[in-house]
Amino acid sequence: MNKSLAICPGSFDPVTLGHLDVIARASGMFEKVIVVILKNANKTYSFSPEERAQLLKKTIKDAGLNNVEVDAYDGLLADYAKKHGAKIILKGLRAMSDFEYEFQMALANKKLNPDIETVFITTAAENMYLSSSMVKQIASMDGDISGFVPSVIHKDILERLSKKKG
Numbered sequence: 001m002n003k004s005l006a007i008c009p010g011s012f013d014p015v016t017l018g019h020l021d022v023i024a025r026a027s028g029m030f031e032k033v034i035v036v037i038l039k040n041a042n043k044t045y046s047f048s049p050e051e052r053a054q055l056l057k058k059t060i061k062d063a064g065l066n067n068v069e070v071d072a073y074d075g076l077l078a079d080y081a082k083k084h085g086a087k088i089i090l091k092g093l094r095a096m097s098d099f100e101y102e103f104q105m106a107l108a109n110k111k112l113n114p115d116i117e118t119v120f121i122t123t124a125a126e127n128m129y130l131s132s133s134m135v136k137q138i139a140s141m142d143g144d145i146s147g148f149v150p151s152v153i154h155k156d157i158l159e160r161l162s163k164k165k166g
Contacts, residue, residue, distance in 0.1 A: 004031035006088040013045045018127035022092035027065045037072040055153045062152040078112035089118045
């Protein structure tokens with residue numbers, strides 16, 4: 001049983017300052033954090049899993065989070081956790097609507113893998129409204145996303161999403 005390892009799953013399409021806040025705080029709580037990019041059949045993606053992994057790696061390196069790794073997985077989170085010997089899934093919450101969905105997922109993961117515990121961490125107040133969907137919408141309309149995404153990947157996101165292309 002590895003209680004010093006936490007899995008921090010998400011789609012990260014693209015990674016935001018809210019994601020980075022949760023990842024950085026997880027990094028301070030656990031010896032090792034694996035940020036795993038998962039596929040959600042209900043979402044349409046702007047970036048491939050490989051591109052999202054590269055954006056996350058740049059962000060994590062820039063933030064100096066040396067105990068954080070990035071991975072991608074196309075399968076059940078419960079299976080991924082079991083494969084890596086992880087007992088903790090860490091999820092960030094913005095609002096009550098997040099909690100309802102994440103609580104359902106936590107119960108399903110617990111049923112699939114009884115050894116898993118899901119730990120919820122609330123996002124910082126300044127990020128409560130922030131989502132990848134919002135970033136994509138603002139960027140696609142050539143709005144300023146600099147206050148929403150890590151500066152190290154700002155240009156990468158604009159090159160993909162902006163009408164002006166960077």
